[in-house]
Amino acid sequence: MTTKLHTCSICEDPIPVEWNGWALGHNAAPVNDGRCCEACNDFVVIPTRLKLITTRAETRFAPDWNEHCPE
Secondary structure, eight states: OOOOOEEOTTTOOEEOOOTTSOOSOEEOTTTOSSEEOHHHIIIIIHHHHHHHHHHHHHHHHSOOHHHHSOO
């Protein structure tokens, strides 16, 4: 059985088949709408997701100083 290698949507290298036969790589969102290799998942996608989480948390919980400042 021949498995067609998919291409990483971030680095454009082939996505290797995992030991369990999985050949589709990882979800590349929010970097793009494609699939990515394990290296891009570890070093690009996950840090981007964490950055978005921390940025949204800071925005969500930051006080609105304009409410407390007289005009």
